[in-house]
Amino acid sequence: MPKKSTSRLIFASSELSPDMLYLTGFSVPDPFLYLERNGKKTILLSDLEIDRGRKEANVDEVASLSAVQRLLERRLKKKPAIEEIVTEFLRKRRVKQANVPAEFPLGLAQVLAKAGIKLTPVTGLFCEAREFKTNEELKRLQDAIRITEIGLERAYDILRAAEIKPGRKLIWTGKPLTSEILRAEIDSAILRAGGTPTNSIVAGGEQACDPHDRGSGPLKANSLIILDVFPRDSRTGFYGDLTRTVVRGKASTAQRKLWETVLEGQELALREITPNNSGEELQERVRTFFKDRGYPTEQRNGRWTGFFHGLGHGLGLEIHEAPRIAATKFKMGQVLTVEPGLYLPGVGGVRHEDDGVVTESGFKVLSKFPKLLEL
Numbered sequence: 001m002p003k004k005s006t007s008r009l010i011f012a013s014s015e016l017s018p019d020m021l022y023l024t025g026f027s028v029p030d031p032f033l034y035l036e037r038n039g040k041k042t043i044l045l046s047d048l049e050i051d052r053g054r055k056e057a058n059v060d061e062v063a064s065l066s067a068v069q070r071l072l073e074r075r076l077k078k079k080p081a082i083e084e085i086v087t088e089f090l091r092k093r094r095v096k097q098a099n100v101p102a103e104f105p106l107g108l109a110q111v112l113a114k115a116g117i118k119l120t121p122v123t124g125l126f127c128e129a130r131e132f133k134t135n136e137e138l139k140r141l142q143d144a145i146r147i148t149e150i151g152l153e154r155a156y157d158i159l160r161a162a163e164i165k166p167g168r169k170l171i172w173t174g175k176p177l178t179s180e181i182l183r184a185e186i187d188s189a190i191l192r193a194g195g196t197p198t199n200s201i202v203a204g205g206e207q208a209c210d211p212h213d214r215g216s217g218p219l220k221a222n223s224l225i226i227l228d229v230f231p232r233d234s235r236t237g238f239y240g241d242l243t244r245t246v247v248r249g250k251a252s253t254a255q256r257k258l259w260e261t262v263l264e265g266q267e268l269a270l271r272e273i274t275p276n277n278s279g280e281e282l283q284e285r286v287r288t289f290f291k292d293r294g295y296p297t298e299q300r301n302g303r304w305t306g307f308f309h310g311l312g313h314g315l316g317l318e319i320h321e322a323p324r325i326a327a328t329k330f331k332m333g334q335v336l337t338v339e340p341g342l343y344l345p346g347v348g349g350v351r352h353e354d355d356g357v358v359t360e361s362g363f364k365v366l367s368k369f370p371k372l373l374e375l
Contacts (some may be wrong), residue, residue, distance in 0.1 A: 007035065007036065007037045007095050007097065007098035007099070008034075008035075008036040008037075008098060008099050008100070008126075009033070009034065009035055009036075009090075009095075009098035009099070009100050009104070009119070010023070010033070010034040010100065010101060010104070010126075011031055011032070011033050011034075011086065011104065011105055011108055012031050012032075012101075012103075012105075013028060013029055013030055013031050013032075014026055014027050014028050014032075015027055015028065015029050015237075017101070017103075018130070018237070018316070018317035018318050018321070019101055019126045019127050019130075020032075020034060021237050021317055022127050022130055022317055023036070023041065023058075023059075023127060024041070024043060024057050024058055024059055025056070025057065025058035026043070026052075026053055026056050026057035026058070026059075027237070028045075028049055028053075030046075030049075031105075032044060032045055032046070032049070032065075033065075033086055033089065034059075035090070035093065035095065035098075037093070037095065040060045040061065041058075041059040041060045041061070042059060042060065042061040042062075042063055043057055043059050043061075043062055043063070044063045044064075044065050044068070044085075044086070044089055045062055045063070045064070045065055046065045046066065047064070047065075047066050050062060050064060050065075063089070065085060065089075068085050068088055068089050068092075069085050071088075072084060072085060072088050082108075083107065083108050083111040083112075084111070086108060086111075086112070087111055087112060087115045087117070090112070090115075090117055091115065091117075095117060096116070096117060096118065097117065097118040097119070097120065098117070098118075098119055098120070099119075099120050099121075099122050099126075100119045100120065100121055100122065100126075101121070101122060101126040102121045102122060102123050102126075104119065104121060124322060125321070125322050130316060130317065130321065130322075131314065131321075131322060131323065131331075131333070131334060132331070132332070132333030132334065133316065133333055133334075133335050133357065137238070137316070138335070138357060138366070140233065140236045140238045141238050141240070141315070141316065141335060141355070141366060142366055143233055143235075143236065143238070144195070144231070144232070144233040144236070144238040144239055144240035145240035145242070145355055145366055145367050146193075146240070147190055147193045147194060147195035147231050147233055147240060148190075148195075148229050148230065148231055148240030148241065148242045148367075148369075149240075149242065149367065149368070149369045150189050150190065150192075150193040150195075151186040151187070151189050151190045151193075151195075151197070151200065151229045151231060152186070152227060152229055152242060152244055152369055153189070153369070154185050154186055154188075154189035155182055155185070155186050155202070155227050155229075156246070156372075156375060158172055158177070158182060158185055159177075159182070159225070159246060159248045159375045160248075160375050162177045162219075162248055164221040164248070164249055168220045168221040168222055168223070168249075169218065169220070169221070170218070170219050170220065170221055170248060176218045177218070177219050178216070178217055178218050178219060179202040179203065179204065179207075179214070179215035179216050179217060179219060180216065180217075182202045182219065183200050183201075183202045183214070183215070186200050186202070186227075186229060187200060190229075190231045194233065194234055194235060195231035195232060195233055195234055195240075196231055196232040196233075196234050197231050198230055198231060198232060198239075198319065199214060199230075200214075200227075200228065200229045200230070200231075201213070201214050201215060201226060201227070201228035201229075201243075202214070202215040202219070202225065202226075202227055203215035203225070203226045203228075203349070204219045204220060204223050204224065204225040204226075204348075205220055205223045205224070205348060206345060206348070208224055208225065208226040208245075208343070208348050208349030208350075209303070209305075209343040209344065209345050209348065209349045210343075210349075211309055211341060211343065211349070211351065219248070221248050221249035222247060222248075222249040222250050222251070222252070223247065223248075223249075223348060224245055224246075224247055224251075224255055224258070224259070224347070224348030224349060224350060225245065225246050225247065225248070226243060226244075226245050226349055226350070226351055227243065227244050227245070227246065228241075228242075228243040228351065228353065229241075229242055229243070230242075230319050232319075237317050238316060238317060239315055239316070239317070239318070239319045240315075240355065240367075241315055241319060241337050241353065241355055242353055242354065242355065242367050242369060243339055243341075243351045243352060243353035244352070244353075244369065244371060244372075245259060245262075245349070245350045245351055245352065245373075246372060246373065246374070246375050247373055247374050247375070248374075248375050249374070250374065251373050251374055252347075254347045255347060255348060255373075256373060258295075258342055258344060258347055258348065258350050259350045259373050260373075261290065261293050261295065261342060261350075262340055262341060262342050262350045262351065262352050263352055263371065264289070264293075265286045265289050265290055265307075265340040265342075266338060266339075266340050266352045266354070268285065268286060268289055269282055269285075269286050269311060269312075269338050269340060270338055270354075270356070270363055270365065271362070271363075272285070273330050273336070273338070273356075273358060273362065273363035274330060274358075274361070274362050274363070275330055275331060275332055275358060275360065276329055276330065276331075277329065277330050278329055279311070279323070279324070279325040279326050279327065279328045279329065279330060280326045280327070282311065282325065283310070283311040283325060283326045286307065286311055286340050287306075287307050290306060290307050290340075290342060291306070295307070295342050295344065300345070303345060304343070305343055305344055305345065306342060306343070306344075307340060307341060307342055307343075308343070309341065310324055310325060310326055310339075311325040311326060311338065311339065311340055312324075312325040312336050312337040312338045312339050312353075313325065313336065313337055314334065314335065314336060315335050315336065315337055315355055316335060325338070330358050331358060332358050332359060332360055333357065333358065334357065334358045335355065335356070335357050335358075335366075336355070336356065336357075336358070336363075337353055337354070337355050338353065338354055338355075338356065338363075339351055339352065339353035339354075340352065352371060354366075354367045355367050
């Protein structure tokens, strides 16, 4: 860990940097400067954003970028680059060193180094408090989860409405129902609900055996279909992340066994998430449970089968944020996804995923959307 510094510095768009959004509460599409020094939070904004910043930003001071630019332009007799403006602003504030996120822009870092300002990159969460959600943040997460559920509800409705035709074809509104069509309907429902869709997964059949295959082409009846939906709430920047696995039509005995085994594995994990328990040990317990049920994690014909991904991850202003379940001991206030899965070519893939918060007594699931095998 780097040594503590009296200053922290970010230069980023708050629409792309969760740390900037967390620290300022202010959404801006272009990069801007954040300086935290001796507990005082300052942002440097252009004329385009400054009035809105003074009204909306959760900071102590909103400084004018153009004011710094004008003074520097008179001295240099030319229009200064943004790196020069930032350097001048920090020099005037007598900033000599600062902690920065690991993704701090390299070009700006080099300019600041030449000016004698030492930057120390911080690995992991730049804002450690982000790992532990406040009651207000939990409300925002629940809003994001509700948007996610609206997307899944649309998927359920369309799959139920799809007609099953010979050859296991699914026909909806007179046309074959494809992954692309169903994904577009999910994403449209999310947009109408106030969310921003982010690469929703609609993967059926063999495609579902690859956990991050988005899915393409016609969906089939009597086949396992993974629906993994993880939108961002456009108002707050928080994410929801839910997965359901369904069959339109009738599930085979093998499909049902796979689906029910994953559900039991998830229920085991949900019971065991309590403060101070080891996430790494829990991940192995779930993997062993699946192995004992006849689903070992192994390679067959060059492909991984069984449970070969993480049990879950942190959730908040990023879809995948610290901690990973396998790399933590559970602590109160952590919001996590719990998403075991089994993938078996020839049968299909199954994943059940819910979001929840670690409490004093265990794990409180925040998502309510039903798990149904057959639609």
